[in-house]
Amino acid sequence: MSDRNPEYDFKWCPGCGDFGVKRALEQAIDTYTEEFEIPRTSNVIVAGIGCSGNMVHMLDGEQPFGIHGIHGRTLPIAFGVSTSRPDLNTIVVAGDGDFLSIGAEHIPPTASRNPNMTCVIMDNGVYGLTKGQNSPTSTTGQITTSTPFGKLDAQMKPLELYLSYGVSYIASHYSSKPKVLAEFILEGMKHPGLSIIHVQSPCTTYNNTYDILRGSKKDNIPGTAFIVDDDHDPSDYDAAVDLINKGGVPLGLIYKKQPPTINDLQDKLIKEKSKKVEDILSSYSI
Ligand SMILES: Cc1ncc(C[n+]2csc(CCOP(=O)(O)OP(=O)(O)O)c2C)c(N)n1
Ligand code: SF4
Ligand SMILES: [Mg+2]
Numbered sequence: 001m002s003d004r005n006p007e008y009d010f011k012w013c014p015g016c017g018d019f020g021v022k023r024a025l026e027q028a029i030d031t032y033t034e035e036f037e038i039p040r041t042s043n044v045i046v047a048g049i050g051c052s053g054n055m056v057h058m059l060d061g062e063q064p065f066g067i068h069g070i071h072g073r074t075l076p077i078a079f080g081v082s083t084s085r086p087d088l089n090t091i092v093v094a095g096d097g098d099f100l101s102i103g104a105e106h107i108p109p110t111a112s113r114n115p116n117m118t119c120v121i122m123d124n125g126v127y128g129l130t131k132g133q134n135s136p137t138s139t140t141g142q143i144t145t146s147t148p149f150g151k152l153d154a155q156m157k158p159l160e161l162y163l164s165y166g167v168s169y170i171a172s173h174y175s176s177k178p179k180v181l182a183e184f185i186l187e188g189m190k191h192p193g194l195s196i197i198h199v200q201s202p203c204t205t206y207n208n209t210y211d212i213l214r215g216s217k218k219d220n221i222p223g224t225a226f227i228v229d230d231d232h233d234p235s236d237y238d239a240a241v242d243l244i245n246k247g248g249v250p251l252g253l254i255y256k257k258q259p260p261t262i263n264d265l266q267d268k269l270i271k272e273k274s275k276k277v278e279d280i281l282s283s284y285s286i
Helices: 018-035 074-084 096-102 104-113 158-165 178-190 210-214 237-245 262-273 277-284
Strands: 043-047 065-068 089-095 117-123 169-174 194-200 225-227 249-256
Touching: 018 043, 018 089, 018 117, 018 178, 043 074, 074 089, 074 104, 074 117, 074 262, 089 096, 096 104, 096 117, 096 158, 104 158, 104 194, 117 178, 158 169, 158 194, 158 237, 158 249, 169 178, 178 194, 178 249, 237 249
Parallel strands: 043 065, 043 089, 089 117, 117 194, 169 194, 225 249
Antiparallel strands: 169 249
């Protein structure tokens, strides 16, 4: 049980990837808070439901503001926070089940509006909290508690989806390098628009993918994670497509563009179209 929230009795399993993501997120929030000289509570975490979403109760030190909402609905909640209070640093934390299964329908409209918020998605390829059912990112053929003879459906490729939906900042990483991961989260926070940092965060209890990601000399496994080449141009859409299609798990910035945010567009509209009080009053006079 944490002293930060004594009513919430929850612990991650030993070795859970979410510990690394927690360190990275704490680091990114520390740096952002210092650099922009904002109160800690001006960082707002909107959490999904899952072991990953419980991040909002697990952070150490001075606490940011936290909202633990409804399964799959982080984006609409965060959209409201971000657009009504643009001064806040709005952060979503959610798992692959929360964000890409029940919550998937919210990604395209949010991407097309480009609100200023940062999503840290912890992908462990299962529903961890509810005891290891298949998730959209479980691999085809994967044995899970809900697919005892192997998953039949195709595995979802979230990076491809984010790119085609028009997400304006897309990074991919894993939980084993919290310091580097923190840099991508911080860059996402500073990016004006929708950022998604998609993190492979292994579930040691139901889907331990550490060896698959990092490789294992002992078992002669090469490892699927690879660092994105320095010469990758993240502003080049086709290069981002090629990078994603290489297979494996790229570690680095995949794509970044700078369309206006929904707040920019609303401000412009208000400036151009809103009428002065005198004009409204005079329109009623005979
Ligand atoms: C509307 C609703 N449907 C289903 C659930 C049950 N449920 C809670 S967490 C979860 C899946 C969590 O998976 P994921 O988002 O991948 O998080 P993880 O635990 O793996 O970090 C489900 C199905 C719920 N709480 N609410
Ligand atoms: S069940 Fe998996 S995701 Fe949940 S805390 Fe344990 S290791 Fe982490
Ligand atoms: Mg999961």
